Amino acid sequence: LGGGGGDDDVHFITDYYTDPWQSLWGDLESEFEDETDIPMNIEEGGMSGTQEGRLAQLIQSGNPPDANTSTFDQVADIWETDQLDTVNDVVSSIEEVNGEINTDAFLGDGDNLYQIPHGLYVSNFHYRADVYNELGLDVPETFSDVLENAEAIDNSDEYPDMRGYGLAGAPTGKSQDEILVMLASSGISGIGLRWQDPDAREQLEIHWPEDTVTEVLQYIKDLSQYSPDPTTIDWAGSLSDWVQGNYGQGYHLNAWPVGVTAQTAEAQDSDGLRAVAENTEIIPYPMLDGVDPSENWLSAPAPDGYHIFSNGDRPDDAKEWFEWLYADSIEQTVSFYQTDPGRFLPVYSDVIGSDAFQNQDIFQAHPHLLEKLEYVQDEIWGNHYGNVDEANISSPEALYMQRQWFYGEMVNRVVTDSNTVQEAYDWGYSQLEEAFGEAQETFGG
Amino acid sequence: MPDIEIRNLTKVYEESGNKIVAVDDVDLTIKDGEFVTLVGPSGCGKTTTLRCVAGLNKPTSGTITFGDRDVTDKPVQERNIALLFQDIALYPHMSVQENMAYGLKIAGFSREERIARVEEAAELLQITDQLEKMPADLSGGQQQRVALGRSLVRDPEIFLFDEPMSDLDAKLKAELRPVIEKVTDEIGCPTLYVTHDQEEAMTMSDRVAVINGGELAQVAPPKEVYDEPNSQFVSQFIGQPSTQFFDGNVGSVNGTAELDVGGYAYDLSRDGLEGWAGEDVRVGLRPQYIRVSEDTEAGIPATHLLDEPLGDATHSFFDTEFGEIVVVTDPDFDGNGKEYSLVFDDEYIQLFDTDSGVRIV
């Protein structure tokens, strides 16, 4: 029975913990222990919320883990209080094997990296091509198109149980991400901040135009009519729903829904599911009517990876572990992407093009999935991100804002009719002001 | 107030397939104002009979009428009876006053009237100063008085008792007996009193109904049941210490019959023994009619076992060829384990059929 962080093992908490991950971790752990005599204790973090709870327990009891997995803004609080260790050396070794990190997202201040990245999350729009064909729908370019399609699917007799759009409305995780993307697709900053002087990039100011934000909120509200109960949709639920064909359109990351569907189809040897996987199409998230794709405020995909706690018991051994994992060979690196096909865009530049990556079984069975992944990297990230310079506001303050939950809660308020669109905006705006004030105070910006 | 008529009452319980005949074709009339005691050993069907009369059990067959009203199928609530239980059944959460007034409250009497009636009853039962207490704070005797009072105030048409005193000790029983008699007299309705204590039956009743195995054995006034029991069972059951039994043989019968018990002969000068010459019989005699003689040849040889001095008399136990025999001796008797003989007072000898137990003369 492994005791929490109390013993001598290198304690590593991760939410990469689906069934395939789990067996992979098991193998790697014993292999690593054999080779290095460093005992590992790999713990499942659990999704949304539970991992934070667990971290809180460990940190408050003076016993932080040695490493954990998450996106950077989720650990910003930890980083901010100097609990993280730099990982420049590890990352350099890994880059030698897998190629350079190809993101300019926030991984630390200045030259110091605090994350060993694993993958990137590119936000996009998913739809079911077969459904579109059957109903004669066009690929949406604007919010209105999405709405029209949603209505058509929702009311179609051909798909009586299928809803038009899967809208995340629980006041956490997915809804937060979804509204930030929608705002960016409307040509404004998702988190409501911009540089006062875009060139100097010194001082941030609030920029959250009421008419645009309310228009987006109204869009969300309209969408919710065609969605299964939004409050029950989160990251995990939305995937399961997609596999089961519960809705025809939705917001998601990379080619995650395709990957999950394909994987399940193979596991169950189900042609029906294979068809769903093959018919899952991915495009950039449509724009607010009248806004040009070049005005998209998406700046950089969120990087997901590992952080080392400087006040853990064995930070150096933890670093060794990640170096052992990723700097061994590109083949080994690829195996990590096999476990969760479609979920991540590899963050190291050589990976996606490598034979090892392209020859994965799942890609053999579902070439469509590889295509989609490449499309996400090349087309969506390549052409729809980073169009607006001001959108890149990477800074501690921006991080601080990113992990406020009021964005997601605004969605919740609107979809549950707790607030009118206007009320939700006003409330969100006041939260924004308050949080921004705190951020400035904390970071002296 | 009406008479109670019980006609051909039979009650059969069914329990996991078995049929238990608890009451078997019982016929009994209790006249207005009459106090009838139903007495018998445990399990003989007394309670069942009473519960049928009360309406708490439904007879398997037979009818029960109160006066000219057939109540056989009427629910309890419509019978207007008073019923006192073995376990006293006072409501523990109500005060004595409330307990007693409960029936009146149900019947819709006004507060004043309730209080007045309760006070009246309390006076009769001498519990006036107990009215404010809770039942748990009363002694058993007082509780039973309260239960009595609760029945009393409602002016019932019929009074039923089911061993109301079986949980009380002898002193309290003796004390409560006159109270019950006074109360039932006062109301003057027909009363059916169930007990397994023959002393209660004897002392309180106008008539005693002895029941055994679900069937009535004898129904008669107490003295008659005591002096002229119609069966060995009744003779043995009534009277304390109970009738002692011996095996005898009727000899020649002409005018007087000659009875032989253990080799000693007694002359019985009574009629009705004509057909019994030469037959074996059961001989019963109450212990006070047996004399202890120091002359070991005078009667049935008996070895003294034990004396129970009661002050005004002694119960002495002897071992004889007929088993252990109890004799009432005088207060100063001290047997000391010696040999004696037992002599019968032949006037009081009762004879029973050996097989059926039916009284012969």
Added chain:
Amino acid sequence: MPDIEIRNLTKVYEESGNKIVAVDDVDLTIKDGEFVTLVGPSGCGKTTTLRCVAGLNKPTSGTITFGDRDVTDKPVQERNIALLFQDIALYPHMSVQENMAYGLKIAGFSREERIARVEEAAELLQITDQLEKMPADLSGGQQQRVALGRSLVRDPEIFLFDEPMSDLDAKLKAELRPVIEKVTDEIGCPTLYVTHDQEEAMTMSDRVAVINGGELAQVAPPKEVYDEPNSQFVSQFIGQPSTQFFDGNVGSVNGTAELDVGGYAYDLSRDGLEGWAGEDVRVGLRPQYIRVSEDTEAGIPATHLLDEPLGDATHSFFDTEFGEIVVVTDPDFDGNGKEYSLVFDDEYIQLFDTDSGVRIV
């Protein structure tokens, strides 16, 4: 086996600040093989005394010795006593056999020996065929037999009983009394038997200890307690129906004393009344020594209230100037509510000090 000696036993309970003197300086010796009954009204301290002897309560002061062993501070387990309770404390979850064998099991006897001893005791108590049953399936009398058996098998040095029969009815009591006597005789150890039933006390004991309010009132053989009570309390408590009391006045005393009760004079030819001339006294007389006269002038005027025929005698209740008086009349007596007078048999008159209740002569 040892004598029990109780010396200056006092037990004070403290309850929410109040001190209750339950037992007050009691001295009592029970000799080996002697059967002593502790009798008294409810709450007089009988149980407390017994529990001190048993070791279940710790005396406030005084000593208890078994033979030459001072056990005052010894726990129950080391006293080797047998104890029968008021609430028949059979273990409900063990069969009769297990109940009886429990003490032996504790003492470490082998299985065979346990079975042998239990069978032996069961035979004595006539419960051999009950051994496999559970206590709940037994009647009260049988349960108490089992409890007796449980004590018996352990060969105790001392036998203690606390109202073992108070929950049984009269018939069962009468039946069980000889059994208890037989058993205690058999073991032959000192026995302390607590009861509030004077009949039990009278019939079973070698000596009766009457206790009242925590203090011993009289310790003497049953006959002596009955015939020569040393106080009004004892006189009233012992004997059923109990002694009847009247107010009287001692007139001139010379040789014989003249006693006036309700205007009727009786000559008492006994010594010891010298100092009492002109004094008021309590006059006690057992009901069988009061005669009912139809001549209303012959004695204390009395209105007949009620008869309780018992078969061999009748208890008749009369209303007199001294309250309700019970008289034992003959079986055929039927008072019928008429006027009578009560005449005393002066030989049996007992006199008591009006204030202290102490016997005068």
Added chain:
Amino acid sequence: MSQSDPPGGIFGLSYDDETRVFETLKIVSTAIIVLVGAWPIYWMTQLAFTQYETVENVVTVFPTPDIFTLDNFTVLTDPEMYTYMFNTVVVAIGTIVTVVLVSLIAGYGLARLEFPQKENFARILLVGYLFSPIVIGIPLYQIWQNIGLLGTRFGLIIALSAISMPFAVWLMWKYIMTIPEAHEEAAWVDGASRWRGFRDVVVPQCRPAIIAAALFAFALAWNDFTFAQILLPQTDTTTFAPGILRAMGQAQFLPDAYLMAISLAMTLPPLLFAYFMQSYLLKGFQVRAL
């Protein structure tokens, strides 16, 4: 009351009519209880036997042969599920044993021994229930870490036992008070020590209370989410409730029909418990006051 009085039943019904109305009400009530009380369990059962695709989309009331399947139960063979359930059983049994032992002894002490403040003891214990356990995860984690029980099933057993304790002690206390002291005294007279008397005489008679306390402890342990989540952070030692939530969180494919199959498996033990133990249970719960 004489014959001419109006009938005295409810609403002026005669007593017989009243009985008839009452019987009808009883039948109607029973029907409602069967429907509402048993229905969810039935529903869960039937869904567990229906193909998962069907469950997601249409309402079916009975797994007719065309949609009947046992495949949903394959989820139980998943080693993780199996571990969760095994751990739950271990923890439940451990908790029951601990609760019964500790509460028996404490209940006995409260019922039979005199010591200061004992009357208030059980009431003070109940004050513990007033504090919402939501925020005590962190201190609990620390305490368990310090006493070295963190991450062990035993540690969870201790925590759950402690939670059941106020109630169980109260129950046991009140129940032991109903056992006549004479039984024990009889044992002492027979030479039994206090402990022996307790073991041989009191404990066997406490069976109803033991079962009632066991039931309460079982309900808590079987149900527990919060404490297991905090005290058994490792997947391989955790119990059903947090386990199933983790499974729901990590699984990318876990249809409701599978969940129903697991739920059914977790429902059977309590059902059997309730069926076979109810008479003792009801006897044990006959306490009346705090």
Added chain:
Amino acid sequence: MASETGESIRPGRAYIPWDDLPVKRETVAGVATVLPVVILYLLIAVLPVAFAFWASLHEIHTLNPEWQWAGLSNYREVLNISTFWGSLWRGIVYMVGSTLLQLGVGLWMALVLNRITRGQKLLTAVVFTAYLIPTIIVSLVAMRVFDPAGGVFQMIGAEWLGLWGGREGPLGSRDWAMRLLILIGTWKFAVFVTIFTLAQLRAVPDRFYEAAKVCGANRWQMFRDITLPRLMGIVLVVVLLRSVFMFNKFDIIWQLTEGGPGNATTTLPVLAYKTVYTGQEYGLANAISVVMFLFLLASAIIYFKLFNPSEEVETTT
């Protein structure tokens, strides 16, 4: 009487001069019997609550081990949180609504179960099971039957009765969420009431009813005058326990609605939870918990003063 039997606890091997000690041997034995309970209680209740109180006096970011002394400022903040009073009010609504409904339903079930003759044992077992199964199962079943896709209650509520829209989940509806939470909770927890009251009902001797019948009482009067007083003692206890449990209830709310839609089902425990894990304000969350505790304590004391559930209603005869 028990007090008198201390002497039968035998001294151990080592000689302990009991008679010279200031405490009685029985006191020691008595305390020893409850010692395990005290220790467990210390671990699970006293220490964590003390910790929580201590933490409530600090400014604590959940993921930062440094605590900053804040005095009572967290308490001031609690009362100023916009959602605090709303959550308190909803908590009270949830508590009172649940408790009353559970009491009514629980009592009613007990009365029916006590009277039915056929299938009593099985039905009782099934009813009891509701209380014994994990909350998560109740939630899973509830979410399934209210699922807009293929949920049977969804179908009944939306399509047959038209209570809510065909495609809107009632658990996500402002009108229905709280009501359904109370109803679903009642399904599970009313059984708690049933168990206790049924146990009492089974213990009412028939003779009480027979005595009342003899007095002419009808069924309602018998219920009012015999059954109800008999149940009163335990009902008072159960109401207290259930109120406390429901006020502190977190899991079932979180599983079914996570406090939503909006804040429609955010009670104080949910608020505290959100404050820890979304708001990351651990000190503040502890302050909320302490306030909840004080609120319950005050209510409980008032309840005790008013009804005194510790007084056993005399029902032994």
